[in-house]
Amino acid sequence: MDSWLNLLNEWDFRIPIGSVQFLGLNLFLVNEPAAVKHLLVDGVDSYPKHPFTLWILEPLIGRAIFSVNGIEWARQRRLMDQAFQVAQLRKVFPQMGGAVTAMLARLDASVAASAGVVTVEIDQEMTVVTADVIVRTILSRPLGAAEAREVFEAFVRYQRRAGQALMLRFLRLPEQWLQRYLGRHASTIRGWIQAAIGQRMAMGVSSDLLQALIEAEDPETGSGFSEEELLDQVCFLFLAGHETSASALGMATYLLSQFPDAQQRLLQEVAVILEARPALGGNPLDPLTFDDLRQLPYGSAIFNETLRLYPPVSFFIREAAQDSELVDRRCPMRSLVTISPWVIQRHEHHWSDPDGFRPERFLADTASPQEKQWAKDAFLPFGLGPRKCPGAAFALQEALLVLAELVRRYELLPDLGHQPDLVARLTLRSRNGVRVRLRNRY
Ligand code: HEM
Incomplete structure (x- = not known):
């Protein structure tokens, strides 16, 4: 048992709330939108992050923003919000563009080496490009191929062990023993990030996210991040900034390969931008710009x-x-309360055709009033309320750039017979990878 998805049954997608006692622990699964809002928006203090969150991630990210609570979290959030305001999306766009250009060069080389069509492990490629984006954004330099391999392997092992450790924790195995079990892989990643921060600091001042984090100053206390806190935040941002986006982009490319009509419509949308370029004095072959992505x-x-x-x-x-x-x-004190975007976003009461792929439900001019309401009430991939992901707009910009540049250049085709075997650990990934075939459009 290494995936949380295995614990779910069909019934969970129909009920407003479920509860069960498991090894002496009260467990709740909350699906009802008003209750979810109450928990995440108004209940930051009455329903803090569960201690398991800190415990499972501490070897990797220390006491970074994601897993701490109360005033410790509030201070970090003020500093983080400030850093994100300084490192605006427009400013980080060139770093994103650099990583995407490098990805296209890698893919072009594999397509060219295999007579125009190639099967690609696209989740691996998405892991590399999103990690490259975040390293360039935080540290002003690209991610090297050899360091990427070493760090990703350590992450995969950490994720696998973290899933197992959580299950073993339920069985009451000693906490410290389990943290040591996780620590070995975490130290590879933390050691690498610490060295990378050192190298970057030696370069002096730069206009990257690290600089914005260093310079952030809490208006309430006048303090900034300490050296240890800075390392914790960068470790978390590296994890948050690439694992989640890689997971989403792997599945997005898979879906585009399965749904050619959706792919064609995206291609059309990109083509309209490219066709307008000569009249605006631009070249249709140039990479997409920050403003293009808004269209x-x-x-x-x-x-x-x-x-x-x-x-x-x-x-x-x-x-x-x-x-x-x-x-x-009645929810007794110390209960473990779970909110699952996976369940809520496929819940029969909140979505029509809940398992179907229909992007139109998110389009202002085609979504029904009911769908617009569901998108407000029952769609929370970035969380809700004061702890909502501050990287959501960053993730959208990165995703649009990657997907638009991919479909513009390649036809995404299914790899027949391959179906991702999904597993929910720290993030949702596929046990057997995600594969698509790419055919050159030119
Ligand atoms: C598709 C991509 C992403 C998804 C789906 C995602 C999702 C989430 C979710 C669900 C949370 C809150 C979890 C909770 O309430 O327990 C979160 C928190 C966070 N995310 Fe993201 N994220 C993504 C990308 C990013 C990126 C690119 C960054 C930074 C560059 C980032 C930075 C953070 C931070 C700092 C927090 C902690 C917020 C806090 O606790 O106050 N995320 N993310």
Whole structure:
């Protein structure tokens, strides 16, 4: 048992709330939108992140923003929001563009080496490009091929062990023993990031996310991140910034290969931008620009529909800080409360054709009023409320750039017989990879 998805049954996709006692722990699964809002938006203090979150991630990200609570979290969030404001999307666009150009060069080389059509392990390629984007954005330099291999292997091992450790924790195995089991792989990643920060600092001042994190100053306390905190945040941002986006982009490309009509419509959307270029004094062959990406509503709808069906963070866990009421149940203090985008976004009561791929439900001019409401009430791939992901706009920009540049250059074809075998650990990934075939359009 290494995936949370294996614990679900059909019934979970029909009920507003479920509860069960498991090895002496009260477990809740909350699906009802009003209750989910109550938990995530108004209940940051009454339903803080579950201690398991800190415990499972601490060897890797220390006490970074994602897993801490209360004033410790609030201060970090103020600093993080400030850093994100400084490192704006327009400013980081060239770094994203550099990583995407490098990805296209790698893919071009494989397509050229195999007579125009090639089968690609696209989730691996998406892991490389998204990690390259985040390294360039934080540290102002590309990710080298050899270091990428070493770090990804350590991440895969950490993810696998973290899933197992969580299950073993339920069985009451000693916490410290399990953390040591995780620590070995975490130290490879932390050691690499620490060295990379050192090298980057030696370069002096730069206009990257690291600089924005270093310079962030809490208006309430006047303090900034300490050296240790900075390392924790960069470790988390590296994890958050590539694992989630790689998961989403792997599944988005898979879906485009399975649904040629959606792919064609995205291609049309990109073609309209390219055709207008000469009149504006531009060259149709140039890479897409920051402003071009604002003209891809169907591309955004594809990304949203991918996040609905395959949310990279497929469950969040919180702890009830005191006795409370949830929907129609008494929720005792210390209960473990789960909110699952995977379940809510495929729930029969919130979505029509819940398992179908239909990007149109996210388009302003084609979505029904009911669908617009569901998109507000029952769509939370980035979470909700004060702890909502501050990287959502970054992720959308990156996804649009990758997908638009891919379909513009290649036809994405299915690899017949291959179906991803999904597993939910820290993020949603496929046990047997994600494969598509690429055919050159030129
Ligand atoms: C498709 C891509 C992404 C998805 C689906 C995603 C999803 C999430 C979710 C669900 C949470 C909140 C979880 C909870 O409430 O328990 C979160 C938090 C966070 N994410 Fe993302 N994320 C993505 C990309 C990114 C990127 C690219 C960055 C940074 C560059 C980022 C930075 C963060 C940070 C700093 C937090 C912690 C917020 C806090 O606790 O206050 N994420 N993300």
